[in-house]
Amino acid sequence: MTSLAQSQCEPCSGSAIPLSYDACQAHLKALPEWQIIEHDGIMKLTRQFTFRNFADALAFSQRVGDVAEQAGHHPVLVTEWGKTTVTWWSHKINGLHLNDFILAARTDEVAE
Numbered sequence: 001m002t003s004l005a006q007s008q009c010e011p012c013s014g015s016a017i018p019l020s021y022d023a024c025q026a027h028l029k030a031l032p033e034w035q036i037i038e039h040d041g042i043m044k045l046t047r048q049f050t051f052r053n054f055a056d057a058l059a060f061s062q063r064v065g066d067v068a069e070q071a072g073h074h075p076v077l078v079t080e081w082g083k084t085t086v087t088w089w090s091h092k093i094n095g096l097h098l099n100d101f102i103l104a105a106r107t108d109e110v111a112e
């Protein structure tokens with residue numbers, strides 16, 4: 001496991017301040033396969049994972065769901081034939097939090 005993936009998530013609080021663009025870019029260096037997108041003015045962390053078929057994409061989606069449930073922090077998962085897109089952001093603060101980068105790192109850990 002990478003050090004980011006092993007980091008502890010902080011409890012989700014509505015009073016937390018979303019990370020700045022520069023802070024996000026700094027954290028992104030540890031997640032070279034991921035990218036930051038902006039949607040409805042909200043920065044989000046996203047990556048596409050490709051698979052041989054739908055069953056493998058679905059099984060991966062379940063593993064990511066297990067990571068999310070364990071952390072109490074959840075992504076958007078789009079599962080298609082041969083592809084799963086994972087997008088993390090912190091809904092309560094309408095932006096990115098260190099938790100999102102930690103869970104993106106954990107997402108990479110469960111990708112076969």
Ligand SMILES: C[C@H](O)[C@H](O)[C@H]1CNC2=NC(N)=NC(=O)C2=N1
Binds near residue numbers: 012074075088091093
């Ligand atoms: C009540 C529940 O714990 C909260 O709504 C959690 C659930 N999962 C969550 N996931 C994400 N990504 N952001 C949140 O703000 C969030 N809040």
